[in-house]
């Protein structure tokens with residue numbers, strides 16, 4: 001088997017036994033990346049850094065100092081600041097920006113010995129569900145509908161991360177999730193993605209979208225790999241006041257495969273109108289699998305679910321409009337050139353008009369509107385109140401003894417590039433119906449590939465856990481992964 005196809009867990013074990021080197025693994029990934037330009041997943045390649053780090057990792061392993069991520073080649077979403085390496089959040093406004101510093105999450109990965117292969121495509125500032133809103137051009141899903149060549153979206157915003165993992169260009173990748181950006185692309189590409197509890201991973205050095213919702217997490221080929229990679233990414237950071245000073249459990253050790261006696265809630269409000277039969281069936285099958293593994297299944301109600309999308313699409317743009325005010329052409333990246341007689345306001349306006357893409361401009365306008373004096377109470381304040389009710393729904397379910405909640409990850413399989421983008425933008429927002437609730441409530445959620453639809457495209461199930469319950473959640477995800485036995489890979493065309 002080509003080394004780039006290994007899981008993190010298998011590569012780690014082979015590295016420890018001395019049967020492969022990190023340089024070999026890294027070279028295999030670099031050559032896979034070279035022949036995968038059609039996927040447009042890696043947008044800044046860093047082969048020199050990768051090989052240098054791989055050599056250092058091999059030396060470390062030879063000395064017997066080998067944390068689990070040591071020597072493992074990974075891709076990094078372009079939203080993470082990486083020292084001396086372009087970090088553009090897929091935006092023209094950050095063109096040429098090479099941070100002087102490294103984000104906490106990527107620092108932790110680097111210190112654990114992980115090997116950065118390069119930066120991954122995404123939706124601009126993580127706003128989107130299709131990776132089409134990007135200064136680099138869309139990332140492409142390695143999966144295709146059976147018998148068709150229509151290019152499909154890998155999902156978004158972490159579309160490059162998902163495509164790269166699914167196509168075996170790297171062993172794992174970082175993603176971020178504000179309203180589904182780890183879980184939805186994972187579901188669209190047959191990979192695993194976990195959004196941890198808000199505060200589990202430091203946000204320091206990650207370009208901000210909506211600060212009260214953003215969380216980093218791993219995107220991997222298996223649940224075990226997600227546990228291993230999250231371990232290296234998580235933990236308290238004094239530089240992020242919202243990162244929690246809570247001990248990080250041993251996620252991999254929690255993977256016992258035993259969920260007997262667990263109570264799994266099935267939320268009736270997630271049974272939305274027009275749900276495709278494939279997805280309804282997948283959800284039923286997943287429920288049966290957890291039951292067979294010894295869990296008790298209970299119907300639950302999360303009554304405020306129907307308000308989650310409008311609430312999210314008020315809060316996220318509001319926070320984004322404030323966060324993005326810093327891109328003024330003075331400090332970072334792109335700066336518009338001025339004609340004689342133009343002043344500082346022209347500099348701001350021209351820079352922002354040239355640098356931000358249409359979706360980002362739309363969100364800034366919506367955000368500014370809902371925060372404006374006349375509408376603040378009607379929109380932003382009301383959304384904050386509804387957010388508290390959505391969170392309360394989950395708390396009540398957990399108080400009633402539910403350990404985890406099972407739902408689909410997305411209301412459809414991957415769609416064709418252009419199909420959704422050209423429609424009304426609200427059409428695309430509606431696709432986030434099953435994912436945004438967790439971000440509003442701050443809860444962890446994991447997407448597990450669980451089957452194929454009638455056209456041969458992967459579909460994902462989502463498990464939602466209690467705050468700080470990632471270890472238990474990953475264990476339940478492992479049971480689902482094993483029972484579903486999803487082993488399909490996209491047929492190589494790129």
Ligand code: GLN
Pocket residue numbers: 126127128129156157176177178179180181182209316432
């Ligand atoms: N699709 C959602 C949005 O556009 C979520 C994106 C994300 O999680 N970053 O806001």
